[in-house]
Amino acid sequence: MDRESPPLLLRVVRSQPGQVVEEEQWSTGLCECYGDMGDCCFALWCLPVFACKTSRAAGGCVCLPLLDCVGCVPPASLAMRAAVRERYGIKGNVFSDCFYGWCCYPLSWCQISREIKKRTAALSKKQSSSPFSLKSKTRNTPLLYLDHVHII
Template sequence: MLVILLEAIMTSKMVIQQPQPMMDSRESNEWGSGICDCCNDVPMCCFAFWCCPCFACIHTRDYGQCLCLPLLDVFGCVRPITMSMRVSMRQRYGIKGTMCNDCLYASFCTHCAWCQMSREMKERKMQVVLVSAKPT
């Protein structure tokens, strides 16, 4: 009897699978609003129009990056920080698009690009959690 029990244990395979991290997001891989959908959030777009540097700094901080990072955009015709934030947001939320379009929007539609990113963050409502790799 003991031999049969041991034989049954030895032949059965035990599969242990660790839970995988998941990011819950919307089904769509498109932006939640268009680049010119300022009527979706008029107060926010007015704030972005009248004081874009302040607006960009606040939303960069909310996204989990350095507060003053957008201030580097004033040095040049291509807005590197705005473009980088759009690329990062597309990657984080799984939005399809190209870096060429991100560059065009960042360079010629800066206020609208920041408003679109703000609406997307509000719509996705995903908390940013920063994890330290150093043992404490």
């Protein structure tokens, strides 16, 4: 007798246990520079260097923001904003990324920087409070610790 076996059902795990990935909004608004005045002033006085620092913190090429002077839509701002949005599950689309990159260029880079800082700080706090974290003499620091860090 030839019986057909039921189809094999596979369950795909998209995140590690304990990690919750939700679709959210940006943690700060576009014009909320008052929360991080150091970066706001840094972006105001030297935006190209600030954009390069933020690009590096996001895991992109340091020189990527230098391409923003090519064309009418800044490609690096668009790419970084979309990458950060995708990484953290923030609602939005390429049209909003393009709009903010074109109309609110410095504010967009400041918002990206604040988002990376907040998410990195939350992740390091979560990891340090984890019951599985190793209690040793060495101090666990996140890979991208950006509070009060400036290149200059």
